[in-house]
Amino acid sequence: xxxxxxxxxxxxxxxxxxxxxxxxxxxxxxxxxxxxxxxxxxxxxxxxxxxxxxxxxxxxxxxxxxxxxxxxxxxxxxxxxxxxxxxxxxxxxxxxxxxxxxxxxxxxxxxxxxxxxxxxxxxxxxxxxxxxxxxxxxxxxxxxxxxxxxxxxxxxxxxxxxxxxxxxxxxxxxxxxxxxxxxxxxxxxxxxxxxxxxxxxxxxxxxxxxxxxxxxxxxxxxxxxxxxxxxxxxxxxxxxxxxxxxxxxxxxxxxxxxxxxxxxxxxxxxxxxxxxxxxxxxxxxxxxxxxxxxxxxxxxxxxxxxxxxxxxxxxxxxxxxxxxxxxxxxxxxxxxxxxxxxxxxxxxxxxxxxxxxxxxxxxxxxxxxxxxxxxxxxxxxxxxxxxxxxxxxxxxxxxxxxx
Numbered sequence: 435x436x437x438x439x440x441x442x443x444x445x446x447x448x449x450x451x452x453x454x455x456x457x458x459x460x461x462x463x464x465x466x467x468x469x470x471x472x473x474x475x476x477x478x479x480x481x482x483x484x485x486x487x488x489x490x491x492x493x494x495x496x497x498x499x500x501x502x503x504x505x506x507x508x509x510x511x512x513x514x515x516x517x518x519x520x521x522x523x524x525x526x527x528x529x530x531x532x533x534x535x536x537x538x539x540x541x542x543x544x545x546x547x548x549x550x551x552x553x554x555x556x557x558x559x560x561x562x563x564x565x566x567x568x569x570x571x572x573x574x575x576x577x578x579x580x581x582x583x584x585x586x587x588x589x590x591x592x593x594x595x596x597x598x599x600x601x602x603x604x605x606x607x608x609x610x611x612x613x614x615x616x617x618x619x620x621x622x623x624x625x626x627x628x629x630x631x632x633x634x635x636x637x638x639x640x641x642x643x644x645x646x647x648x649x650x651x652x653x654x655x656x657x658x659x660x661x662x663x664x665x666x667x668x669x670x671x672x673x674x675x676x677x678x679x680x681x682x683x684x685x686x687x688x689x690x691x692x693x694x695x696x697x698x699x700x701x702x703x704x705x706x707x708x709x710x711x712x713x714x715x716x717x718x719x720x721x722x723x724x725x726x727x728x729x730x731x732x733x734x735x736x737x738x739x740x741x742x743x744x745x746x747x748x749x750x751x752x753x754x755x756x757x758x759x760x761x762x763x764x765x766x767x768x769x770x771x772x773x774x775x776x777x778x779x780x781x782x783x784x785x786x787x788x789x790x791x792x793x794x795x796x797x798x799x800x801x802x803x804x805x806x807x808x809x810x811x812x813x814x815x816x817x818x819x820x821x822x823x824x825x826x827x828x829x830x831x832x833x834x835x836x837x
Contacts, residue, residue, distance in 0.1 A: 441489050441490075441547060442487050442491065442546055442548045442549070442550065443490070443491055443541055443546040443548075443549055444484040444487065444490065444492070444494070444549075444552065445494045445496060445537075445549060445550065446480050446484075446493065446494070446496070447496055447497065447530060447551070448467040448477060448495050448496065448497035448554045449466065449498065450499055451499060452498065457696065459790075460790075465499050465503050467497070467499075468507060470705075470754065470756055470771065471557070471701060471754070471771075472706075472712065472736055472754050473736035473737075473754045473755075475507060476554060476695065477495065477507075479557070479708055480554060480556070481493060481511055482515070483558075483560030484552075484560075486562060487550065487563060487566065488563065490517060491544040491546060492518050492544055493517055493518070494520050494521075494537065494541060495508070495519065495520070496521075496524060496533050496537060497521070497522075498527075499521075500523070501521055504521040508521050520540075522540065527666065528666055529668045529672070530669040530670070531629075531668060531673050532637075532667035532668075534551060534633070535630055535633040535634065536665070538630050542627060546627070547626065548566065548625070548626060549629065550562060550565075551669075552621070552622050553622070555694060556620065556621045556622065556692070556695070557691070557693040557695055557704035558688065558690070558691065558692045558693075559690040559691060561579070561686075561688055561690065562622075565577055568601075568684070568686045569624045569684070572602075574681065574682050574684050575625060575626045575628040575629055575632065576625045576626070576677075576682065577623065578603065578619055578620070578683065579619075579620040579622035579685075579686055579687075579688055580594060580686065580687050581617070581620050582618075583616055584616065585613055588613065588615065589609060589610060589613065590609065591618035591694075592608045592609065592619035592670050592674070593606075593607055593613075593619075594606045594607075594614075594617050594618070594685065595615050601684045601685050601686070602685075603674070603677075603678045604678055606619070606670070606674045606675045606678045606683075608675070620692050632673055633667050633673065637665055693707065701771065701788065702769060702770070702771065705752065709734035709754065710734055720734055720735060721736065721737040721749070725748070728743075728745055729743045729745055729746070729748065730748040731749055732748065732750035732751050734751055735749050735750040735751070735753045735754075735755075736754045736755065738757045740758050741760070741761070742759070742760050742761065743759075743761040744761060744764075746763045746764050747761050747763065747764065747765040747767070749761070749767045750767070750768070751768070751769065752768070752770075753769065753771075754772065755767075755772045756771075756774045757774045757775070758775045759774070759776045759778075762778060762779045762780040762797075763780045763781070765781065765782050766782075766784075767785075769785060769786045770784045770785065770787045770788065770789065771787075771789070772789050773790055773791045774791050775791060776789050776790075776792065776794070777794045778795045779795060780797045782795045782797065782798060782799040782801070784801045785802045786802060787801050789801065
């Protein structure tokens, strides 16, 4: 076991506006990491999980978004958790490992013995303290959180093979064309600072190969589209795959929930998973009501303190209601996300939907599944000359989101 004085830092990769396009239209006007799931920004859930790590000294968010888009949130969450949270903006794409290496001096300021690396668009219970204990027992430079999935869906992720006794990572391949394993990479890692040496070695080798290719202009021309800049390093293909089977990397399997948050449809499922987790981690966030002075609550429901919900409304299960929403008499909400400043008038029904910011749903309306994009679109359409063009874009996105 490590000593009590050992410090740990956490790094959360949040991406940028040019990535995560499958999450549109919900990410058109708000950064995807700040979209609310179970009433909290998406990035809030991994950050809160990091709070449970012993001797945590700092949390870093790394991405391409403008700093101003995260300023208020970073300040707020730092004060709430009493842990310094800092946003670091990449100047250009460096890859998942290269981005970590690009900020190595800042990350190592606290001289941490271990570095957690998490992807923001992952929905999980994040068993980080348990991972840390296992990582210390293994003694390698890195431990990967893994999960078992169906053989049919495994090819959508990084598949891996681990020793059943020692948990050593023996083989890793990213999205293989043929089935390798039903164990997949969950996008949550813990490393020792030696990870920076491994990343540097990849960069140095790539730079050396590039110098050698300059001898032959024909070879350089042929390989120009197949190589990456020396400072662009991918964690999966460039680090995990080469180190597999060398007693450097190990796995920790989670038996709890895990999902990727790639599309608007997945955000509904993940919001429900986090609401269910609140029963154990944050029960004070869940609403209660019996239909007398407050609405009837069924299952797991989050209602922002500023929202106004009529006592005759029936809410749940799996519902999240954001700030300043107004829910009228007789309204029925099931498995949905209601965003800021929404008005749902009397006796309307919303099922399996996301209702966009500042939308209004009329009396006796029924909104179910695929209709949420219309409301999101209407809440953002602010220029009539763009109306037709934007509507076409939103309709196309809606088809892809639930296809």
